[in-house]
Amino acid sequence: xxxxxxxxxxxxxxxxWLQRRADDVAVVLIATMFVSFLxxxxxxxxxxxxxxxxxxxxxxxxxxxxxxxxxxxxADDEEVRFDILYNAVPPGARRAFTIVASVGLxxxxxxxxxxxxxxxxxxxxxxxxxxxxxxxxxxxxYVLFALVCIVRQVRVAWxxxxxxxxxxxxxxxxxxAE
Amino acid sequence: xxxAKMRFSCAFTEQDLRADAYKAFAAAMKEDFxxxxxxxxxxxxxxxxLVALQRGNLEMANLAPQDISKQVPAWSLLTSAYLFRDVAxxxxxxxxxxxxxxxxxxxxxxxxxxxxxxxxxxxxxNLKPDRQIKTPADLAGIKLRMPPGEFWQFLGESIGVxxxxxxxxEVYTALQTGAIDGQDNPLVLSKLMKFxxxxxxxxxxxxxxxxxxxxxxxxxxxxxKPEQQARFRAAAEKAIDDYTAKFEGQERDVVTALKAEGKxxxxxxxxxxxxxxxxxxxxxxxxDWPSGAIERINAL
Amino acid sequence: MMGLSPFGWCVIVLVALAAMGLPIGLSMxxxxxxxxxxxxxxxxxxxxxxLNGLYNSYVLLAVPLFILAxxxxxxxxxxxxxxxxxxxxxxxxxGGLGHVNxxxxxxxxxxxxxxxxxxVGIGRIIIGMMTRGGKYPVAYAAAITASAxxxxxxxxxxxxxxxxxLVSDASxxxxxxxxxxxxxxxGVAFMVMNAVISRRRxxxxxxxxxxxxxxxxxxxxxxxxxxxxxxxxxxxxxxxTPTEGAAAAAAYALLAAALIYRALSGRQVYGxxxxxxxxxxxxxxxxxxxxxxxxxxxxxxxxxxVQHFVGGFHLSKVGFLLLVNLILLVLxxxxxxxxxxxxxxxxxxxxxxxxxxxxxxxxxxxVVNIMIGLLTPPFGLLLFVVANMTKQPxxxxxxxxxxxIAAAIAVLALITFVPETVLWLPRVMGYKG
Ligand code: NA
Ligand code: NA
Numbered sequence: 001x002x003x004x005x006x007x008x009x010x011x012x013x014x015x016x017w018l019q020r021r022a023d024d025v026a027v028v029l030i031a032t033m034f035v036s037f038l039x040x041x042x043x044x045x046x047x048x049x050x051x052x053x054x055x056x057x058x059x060x061x062x063x064x065x066x067x068x069x070x071x072x073x074x075a076d077d078e079e080v081r082f083d084i085l086y087n088a089v090p091p092g093a094r095r096a097f098t099i100v101a102s103v104g105l106x107x108x109x110x111x112x113x114x115x116x117x118x119x120x121x122x123x124x125x126x127x128x129x130x131x132x133x134x135x136x137x138x139x140x141x142y143v144l145f146a147l148v149c150i151v152r153q154v155r156v157a158w159x160x161x162x163x164x165x166x167x168x169x170x171x172x173x174x175x176x177a178e
Numbered sequence: 179x180x181x182a183k184m185r186f187s188c189a190f191t192e193q194d195l196r197a198d199a200y201k202a203f204a205a206a207m208k209e210d211f212x213x214x215x216x217x218x219x220x221x222x223x224x225x226x227x228l229v230a231l232q233r234g235n236l237e238m239a240n241l242a243p244q245d246i247s248k249q250v251p252a253w254s255l256l257t258s259a260y261l262f263r264d265v266a267x268x269x270x271x272x273x274x275x276x277x278x279x280x281x282x283x284x285x286x287x288x289x290x291x292x293x294x295x296x297x298x299x300x301x302x303x304n305l306k307p308d309r310q311i312k313t314p315a316d317l318a319g320i321k322l323r324m325p326p327g328e329f330w331q332f333l334g335e336s337i338g339v340x341x342x343x344x345x346x347x348e349v350y351t352a353l354q355t356g357a358i359d360g361q362d363n364p365l366v367l368s369k370l371m372k373f374x375x376x377x378x379x380x381x382x383x384x385x386x387x388x389x390x391x392x393x394x395x396x397x398x399x400x401x402x403k404p405e406q407q408a409r410f411r412a413a414a415e416k417a418i419d420d421y422t423a424k425f426e427g428q429e430r431d432v433v434t435a436l437k438a439e440g441k442x443x444x445x446x447x448x449x450x451x452x453x454x455x456x457x458x459x460x461x462x463x464x465x466d467w468p469s470g471a472i473e474r475i476n477a478l
Numbered sequence: 479m480m481g482l483s484p485f486g487w488c489v490i491v492l493v494a495l496a497a498m499g500l501p502i503g504l505s506m507x508x509x510x511x512x513x514x515x516x517x518x519x520x521x522x523x524x525x526x527x528x529l530n531g532l533y534n535s536y537v538l539l540a541v542p543l544f545i546l547a548x549x550x551x552x553x554x555x556x557x558x559x560x561x562x563x564x565x566x567x568x569x570x571x572x573g574g575l576g577h578v579n580x581x582x583x584x585x586x587x588x589x590x591x592x593x594x595x596x597x598v599g600i601g602r603i604i605i606g607m608m609t610r611g612g613k614y615p616v617a618y619a620a621a622i623t624a625s626a627x628x629x630x631x632x633x634x635x636x637x638x639x640x641x642x643x644l645v646s647d648a649s650x651x652x653x654x655x656x657x658x659x660x661x662x663x664x665g666v667a668f669m670v671m672n673a674v675i676s677r678r679r680x681x682x683x684x685x686x687x688x689x690x691x692x693x694x695x696x697x698x699x700x701x702x703x704x705x706x707x708x709x710x711x712x713x714x715x716x717x718x719t720p721t722e723g724a725a726a727a728a729a730y731a732l733l734a735a736a737l738i739y740r741a742l743s744g745r746q747v748y749g750x751x752x753x754x755x756x757x758x759x760x761x762x763x764x765x766x767x768x769x770x771x772x773x774x775x776x777x778x779x780x781x782x783x784v785q786h787f788v789g790g791f792h793l794s795k796v797g798f799l800l801l802v803n804l805i806l807l808v809l810x811x812x813x814x815x816x817x818x819x820x821x822x823x824x825x826x827x828x829x830x831x832x833x834x835x836x837x838x839x840x841x842x843x844x845v846v847n848i849m850i851g852l853l854t855p856p857f858g859l860l861l862f863v864v865a866n867m868t869k870q871p872x873x874x875x876x877x878x879x880x881x882x883i884a885a886a887i888a889v890l891a892l893i894t895f896v897p898e899t900v901l902w903l904p905r906v907m908g909y910k911g
Binding site for chain 1: 491494495496498499500501502503508511512514515520521522523524525526529532533536539542543718724725726728729748751752754756758759760762763764765766812813814816856857
Binding site: 222223224230233345348350351352355372376 | 534
């Protein structure tokens, strides 16, 4: 997913193209959220005709942008982490840390996957209030997130094992919003 | 063998009178199970308790009837405006044949046991503008705050206002600044939230008799022996009846207090409101309702 | 070790995963799943809590929108013009650019809800201005930039306050008002600190801006200066909720940048939206992790235990607040702010309510604490940001930050012991706390 996958040129090109499309989805979600909000304000206070669906659309976009973003647009080293100990130990220990943590998360995510799947399926009997969207569709993004999370952690662990991990001396954990 | 633990979820906080009622109920049942309350939706968010009950992550909840109607559309009748005349009518309905049919629907379709309604006050229109309100037409153009969500927005439309979704925590400021013209919470809550300070009048529309239902998951319910179930029902009824009497006393005290501070408190033409609202509800939801049910409840 | 409860193990798993470098959000999700499995509960509950928590938390929508607004202001040239205007205001005093830094942060605070966005947006320009020709040591420029940025979320709008409102049920509107006076006091405290240091080190004054240029600079900065006022009037005049205010701020920044300043291309808008999506994801994953982990904390009844524990010591309001300040300052050195707000603060809320402490007052105290935490090593996000921008060693910046951290702690003590500093403005606007 990240553009820096070392592979054949063709693979890189395809990867980049996919990455850009994933970015497009995130941009569309954020833009939709923004526009719906503006419509909501305008209709309520300028036209005195409150809209109901805008609220549902904005919330849908928010849930999706978080889980879509976590799956496809935020790189492994861009997330907020607590890396004091990690940065203080020698590279060999770092690799060991990465492998242990990744494998741990893979196991936990995998063990909870069937129950997660059952929960999302169960939600088919509930519908959103305005647009009547089925909640299993709405929440399916979490299943995707869980699956992608496992795949990404496998890659992280594999790279650490092979010693080809990008040297994460991450001082700056992305944009955080305090 | 009976469940060792009854995990219970509700929206109200531990300071609410209803918490005392549930505690009294739990004390009466302490030989049968350990009551583990999570007040104020700390464990499960409002509106998510029903699924938690169904999936075995919760044994008991103080459930809003609107949540049940999300999965059993027929239940939307029990959430419609101007259905119940007062708390006595509410209680009578749940004990009647037609009420038991609704309880059975919930049992069969959702695997939950509805024990008893828990009244928390009728909703009345509380306005900032000093305009005399007699019929729904008088409320035209009034921006009345209703909780976010289609159910509530429609409730607003059914009494003739311009429903405006505002989060509960922002209602006081919105009234003060004039972003909204009024709100419609039960009197006790309106007084508690000091909405009287920024409004001029309370129109006793009583458009909805507010209640939740004490609910147990069928799984937990079926683990109780028949004599335990009987004890459960008796303890629940006693605790809720005691609470309701206390709560109605509070409602009367609030009316006295509001009048004493010079607020206008009066009853509009409730029949005009009922005719207007019931027609709108029948048009929108009537096809979901068991035929004859509304007439049978009206006749009780 | 065998006797450790599932919750005990869960905490160990959380600390271990995070310490081994896993992102904090994922660590919390993983630890929560571990607990559910170990306690024999439904492991699908982690997904349930995250999804319902995100879906049912309407106020959280302010988070991505405030991020978007700040990004748009930094991409358009609003920030540049604001700095020029501040130069006119306070450039001629000793340590003039230091004052410009603080004042522009105060004004920028009225539009942005994020300290990191402020440090990046303002710092990108002013650090260059301060260090050009060796006027100020780079470490000092970095330190005052990081310090002044903490004013951002104390003066409204404020993302941490939105998150606090979520966990405490306090009104966002009154929380926002409660931050105004403490934020201004903090600005004054930082300017005093800058004046003292500048006098001692003989930092330069800026050449006075020629009088006939003043009207032009002011007019150019005007649209930027107008935004805080529009937001205040909009929110407190009842035109919009604080959440909608975030959207309005973003729309205004977009319009101002595109129409008035003509400094925004389609490609730039795309870039801003994408970086906002990334920032939203980062915060959203922390929130997601906290939602799952809070379920564990609630099942274990931790907040009630803390309330009873506090009750057992018969602490006074002041004693309790002092204790909380101490705990949060220490935790602030080690943990990331959103995590503290979402995991630690909810544990205190029942005790706060039981003691009769005002939740708006408590919220502002908490947010100031968390902002100070952004400056304290070893884990201080603002330190990382400015160190990354200036390529200075962390230690040099920390050393220059010390006087500012001291000033901020003094202000924290003031607002803790004199609740009126926080509550005066909300009460003027009708708050009944
Ligand atoms: Na701000
Ligand atoms: Na820190």
